[in-house]
Amino acid sequence: MVSINKRLTFQVATNPADERTLTLSSTTNKGHFISLRPFVRPTESEKDFPYEWAFAGTSSHAKSSATDGDSITIDFNFQFDTNVYLNKENTHRGEVHTLWTTWESGCVEERGKVFPFGAENEGVDFFELWQPIDATRDEFVILGNESEQDPNARSIALTLNNGEFEGLIVVVGKWAQGILFKKNDHTTKGVNILRAVEKQKGQWQTLLKYGADFDKFPVKFEAEEGASVVAGNATWEVIESNV
Amino acid sequence: MVSINKRLTFQVATNPADERTLTLSSTTNKGHFISLRPFVRPTESEKDFPYEWAFAGTSSHAKSSATDGDSITIDFNFQFDTNVYLNKENTHRGEVHTLWTTWESGCVEERGKVFPFGAENEGVDFFELWQPIDATRDEFVILGNESEQDPNARSIALTLNNGEFEGLIVVVGKWAQGILFKKNDHTTKGVNILRAVEKQKGQWQTLLKYGADFDKFPVKFEAEEGASVVAGNATWEVIESNV
Incomplete structure (x- = not known):
């Protein structure tokens, strides 16, 4: 089944939660994935490349496993990563380990740690919250406890x-x-x-x-x-x- | 203009963010308001009254003011409050001061402090995040930067x-x-x-x-x-x- 999730919050380390982008992450039936994170109101210095980040990969670049509880883990090893491509400073390299938990409300919590200062240095925790939306609609229609993704969606x-x-x-x-x-x-x-x-x-x-x-x-x-x-x-x- | 907001996260003190309810808060043109917070999956002990909380009031029970920045303050003094009505322990009494800030994404952050142990004792910070939705639709359709609430909505x-x-x-x-x-x-x-x-x-x-x-x-x-x-x-x- 496909998924398309709109990001609701992004929180790094002990900073307050915020959301400056209109991020959509989409994944096909076979697990090919992409996440595009454009700023809603880019600052002057962001206008040349008005994206927080963008990444993507075919299914072999994300390994998913169930956990004991209601969560799954996904280990990403991005095929496309704008931060890496652009050789940005303080950018994580290699696998990113993430833990995904669906809340009773239907939103999905993602937690993980990145190592922007190198794998041998201290990591930085992050938390993202995702709203599943209906892939078959051209508006952002919230999927909830009574509305499911269409298993036959394109x-x-x-x-x-x-x-x-x-x-x-x-x-x-x-x-x-x-x-x-x-x-x-x-x-x-x-x-x-x-x-x-x-x-x-x-x-x-x-x-x-x-x-x-x-x-x-x-x-x-x-x-x-x-x-x-x-x-x-x-x-x-x-x-x-x-x- | 009316508003109807679906709550995305609820976070108290240093607890992690979560959302166990399907909370909708709605407000009329004239400022009469109500917030109903039913649990999605109430536990056994919650089944008798499967609500985290419900409150409401006519416009005179919420005073709103602009701040210097992009935020507004709302001081609530609920006319209807299930916690108070049910004489629940450790329940805040009297005005609740809240600060509302709209994020670039369109979601709205609410921060405030309640005093469940009495006004003379230490307060507890809370953070709630709200998703504005289209009042004129019977599904949860996200209002965003390009879609506005209908000013003529009922x-x-x-x-x-x-x-x-x-x-x-x-x-x-x-x-x-x-x-x-x-x-x-x-x-x-x-x-x-x-x-x-x-x-x-x-x-x-x-x-x-x-x-x-x-x-x-x-x-x-x-x-x-x-x-x-x-x-x-x-x-x-x-x-x-x-x-």
Whole structure:
């Protein structure tokens, strides 16, 4: 079953909880995932790259396990990570271990620790709270105790990996999110980000449009698994599709 | 403009954030307010009265002021308070001072301090996070930076105060919430609670139904200001109505 979660709070170490972004994390039936975290009101210094963070990966980049209780663990090892790509200072490298617990309200708590100063130094605890939303709706409709995600919601993933570019697009229900890196660039000029929502059948509204090579994202996403989709001279491969 | 907020987190003192209820707080155009906080999965000991809390009041029971920053203060002095009515131990009495700040994400942070051990003893800090939702929808549709509350949404309040009962009903958009106390009872038998949502025009679905005198809540709420509405031999007065 797909999921799409809107982040409600972000809390690091002993700082107060806050939320400056409109973050959506989406995951396909097969576990391909992406999280895009644009600032709602970026400051002057944030305007060049108005994202707190963006990451993504195919299913092999996140290992999930049940725990004794009502929680699951997910160990991420991101395939795409804007902080790492941009060589930002004080950035965690390698696996991130997270613990996910669903509250009685239906929201999902994520707790974990990152090591921005290196694995040998002290880590920093973080807490994020997530609101599951209905993937089949073009508004943010809260999933709750009486409303479930549609198990047949659209679930598509496309990848691209050629000499020059590497990318991943995740489509769940009416929501498409994609990331595309220009290899060997490692500046914001090499980052491309897409978020789009299907307002009417086949009519996608672009919500996030970032990057010099944005035209390499397709404008339609439905295709058979194994098919190729060409956009802006780039060829994407459909690695998952329940259409 | 009306508001209806779904609570996302509740955090007291240094305890971790959590949310065990499906709390909705609604406020009319004129500032009449109610907050109903039913447990999603009450424990055995909670089943007799499966509410964390419920409170309400007409506009004169909440004083709001702007601050220097982006926040407002609200000083509550509840007209209806289940904890006080039930004479629960360690219950705050008198005004509660709260500070409300809207985050960039659109969620609203509430911070305050209560004095459950008496005004002369140390207080307890609390933090609640609220998600504004669209009053005109019968699902929980998130209001965000691009979607605003409908300024013309239905806004109705009814009060009842006779020798035996005292009550308040707040209707905003498609959401009705009411509380009714039997005077001089002060047990759970004297508490009545209503939540209903209008699924189709004039067709209300009851979501919360609590109390021996629940039949004294009306099943329809639209009437002119100043009119009377009779239900179960109880007569409610419409003190606000934009119908």
